[in-house]
Amino acid sequence: MLKIGIPRGMNYYDFFPIWYEFFSELGAEVLVSPKTNKDILNMGVLNCVDDACLPVKVFHGHTCSIKDKVDYIFIPRVISLEKREYECPKILGLPAMVENNINDLPEIIDMEINFRKNKNYFVKEIHKVATRITKNPIKIRKAYNTAMIEFYKYKDLLKAGLHCELAIKNYNNNNIDLINKNNNDNNRLNILLLGHPYNIYDDYVNMNVFAKLNKRKINVITPNMINDEYICKHVSNLSKRMFWTSGKKIVGSSFFLLEERKIDGIIFLSSFGCGLDSVLLDIVERKSKEYKIPFNLITLDEHSGEAGINTRIEAFIDMLEWRFEDENYFSPHG
Numbered sequence: 001m002l003k004i005g006i007p008r009g010m011n012y013y014d015f016f017p018i019w020y021e022f023f024s025e026l027g028a029e030v031l032v033s034p035k036t037n038k039d040i041l042n043m044g045v046l047n048c049v050d051d052a053c054l055p056v057k058v059f060h061g062h063t064c065s066i067k068d069k070v071d072y073i074f075i076p077r078v079i080s081l082e083k084r085e086y087e088c089p090k091i092l093g094l095p096a097m098v099e100n101n102i103n104d105l106p107e108i109i110d111m112e113i114n115f116r117k118n119k120n121y122f123v124k125e126i127h128k129v130a131t132r133i134t135k136n137p138i139k140i141r142k143a144y145n146t147a148m149i150e151f152y153k154y155k156d157l158l159k160a161g162l163h164c165e166l167a168i169k170n171y172n173n174n175n176i177d178l179i180n181k182n183n184n185d186n187n188r189l190n191i192l193l194l195g196h197p198y199n200i201y202d203d204y205v206n207m208n209v210f211a212k213l214n215k216r217k218i219n220v221i222t223p224n225m226i227n228d229e230y231i232c233k234h235v236s237n238l239s240k241r242m243f244w245t246s247g248k249k250i251v252g253s254s255f256f257l258l259e260e261r262k263i264d265g266i267i268f269l270s271s272f273g274c275g276l277d278s279v280l281l282d283i284v285e286r287k288s289k290e291y292k293i294p295f296n297l298i299t300l301d302e303h304s305g306e307a308g309i310n311t312r313i314e315a316f317i318d319m320l321e322w323r324f325e326d327e328n329y330f331s332p333h334g
Helices: 012-026 038-046 054-066 094-101 119-130 137-159 164-170 209-215 228-235 245-259 275-290 306-329
Strands: 003-006 029-032 072-074 077-080 107-109 112-114 189-194 218-221 265-271 295-300
Touching: 003 012, 012 029, 012 137, 012 164, 038 054, 054 094, 077 094, 094 107, 112 119, 119 137, 137 164, 189 209, 189 245, 189 306, 209 218, 209 265, 209 306, 228 245, 245 275, 265 275, 265 306, 275 295, 295 306
Parallel strands: 003 029, 003 072, 072 107, 077 112, 189 218, 189 265, 265 295
Antiparallel strands: none
């Protein structure tokens, strides 16, 4: 049986159920790299260019951790997911970066995903990937349909408030009522945890921000919990069209929640040196000031220390709680 490796980084958090179900239905064994840890981060730093952002370095580490255990490594070249929009440049060039930075790699399956081209092109790419495992067109079509069904279940769980890793474990569980949701109506504060999925959901990279907020009985809202129609509607208020798909989700979800007064604060998780975030966080911060909602930027890199992040999160939550309880008792002077 062919073994296909999927590194646990970058677009893993967006699309893993599709790839896992697709390859499994075709008859391949799918091997996923372990959760990010110190060794994986160190391997990534050693095997990647210095000026790459932290998530790209982490992805290189995940690739190193499984490259000797599989026949293929699946690293799709995601160019465009919607018309007139693009992914981050680092995601566009990820297969080439990995291939040129890491030695002794198995063959990389670098399927191109580009919806700026016609649908027939995407179908051809799907078949090109699948023929490495089977040439049966009926089996390929069935595998793809099954993968999409499970993917939409996964998206529904993310919308319900589950952490990505929990949603991945439970998307094929029909008894959804047994799953513990992240948010509780009895919690007083709602915080938007903003950023790219690989920063929000990688608990090693972000020092377990999700768990820290849950421990303080905070309702955590992420962009994945917001319906696409709301995102598109609110991002259209920008003077220019949003160029990046991930940027559209970040800006559109934050604008919706701010304008609807559904959040008490925003924590933006950003990777040091991220070109997209340098633009996006400025847009969101300006909007949050307009609605007088506290904004907290946490910048992540391989040198980030947990003590510093803990202090910033604790201080931010304390300020929100104090504001929630005592804001009405401020003197109007000034």
